Amino acid sequence: MSGEIPPAQPPPVPDPQQQHVRPVPWWRWRRNPLRRRTDQLQSWIALGLLLAVPLVGAAAMVVIGEAAYRHYRATSEHQAKSRHHTTAVLLHDAPQHLEPGSDEARATRYPAEVRYTDPTGRTRTGTTDVPPGLPADSTVRVWVGEEGTITEPPMTSQEVRSRSMGWSALAFLAVAATGVTAYGATLLILRRRNFAAWDAQWAQTAPRWTGSP
Numbered sequence: 001m002s003g004e005i006p007p008a009q010p011p012p013v014p015d016p017q018q019q020h021v022r023p024v025p026w027w028r029w030r031r032n033p034l035r036r037r038t039d040q041l042q043s044w045i046a047l048g049l050l051l052a053v054p055l056v057g058a059a060a061m062v063v064i065g066e067a068a069y070r071h072y073r074a075t076s077e078h079q080a081k082s083r084h085h086t087t088a089v090l091l092h093d094a095p096q097h098l099e100p101g102s103d104e105a106r107a108t109r110y111p112a113e114v115r116y117t118d119p120t121g122r123t124r125t126g127t128t129d130v131p132p133g134l135p136a137d138s139t140v141r142v143w144v145g146e147e148g149t150i151t152e153p154p155m156t157s158q159e160v161r162s163r164s165m166g167w168s169a170l171a172f173l174a175v176a177a178t179g180v181t182a183y184g185a186t187l188l189i190l191r192r193r194n195f196a197a198w199d200a201q202w203a204q205t206a207p208r209w210t211g212s213p
Contacts, residue, residue, distance in 0.1 A: 084118070
């Protein structure tokens with residue numbers, strides 16, 4: 001009788017041999033009917049980036065690291081020549097720490113107003129960080145810049161190396177990120193190309209499946 005709904009059938013029993021199907025390694029490099037030109041192109045691009053990124057990244061680390069080291073070393077030398085280490089007098093008592101004598105108190109510094117003499121002999125006042133609980137009229141050492149204001153001490157050799165290594169690491173990460181971005185863009189372009197090819201092939205095949213006999 002036409003129009004009857006066929007009885008429900010039990011689900012097919014899965015084939016044990018098909019439950020352990022694993023992707024074939026390096027299938028893009030092997031000749032097979034399913035491999036497309038875009039698959040082979042993708043594999044070559046991946047291999048090229050895999051080889052190029054470490055080499056270019058290492059070269060970028062050396063070039064950027066040396067340039068950063070020369071820059072920071074010159075800056076450190078200029079700071080050492082242009083900054084003056086002098087004695088300053090505390091004008092007011094520094095704030096007390098909540099836990100005097102503790103490790104935290106010894107590591108803590110509070111901003112306080114001090115009086116000092118700049119390289120031109122002029123008496124000036126400024127703010128610097130001092131240990132907690134330091135009484136007024138205590139002396140502290142401060143660095144004074146060319147403008148006569150209190151500034152940071154010159155960069156040490158350790159800081160020069162640390163900043164140079166930081167720029168080297170950033171250079172390598174930038175190359176790696178560029179490689180990942182290039183590979184992602186390549187996958188996107190190839191995927192769109194595959195979809196376009198599938199649409200074109202289906203446009204040729206669909207009439208044979210959907211056309212009238």
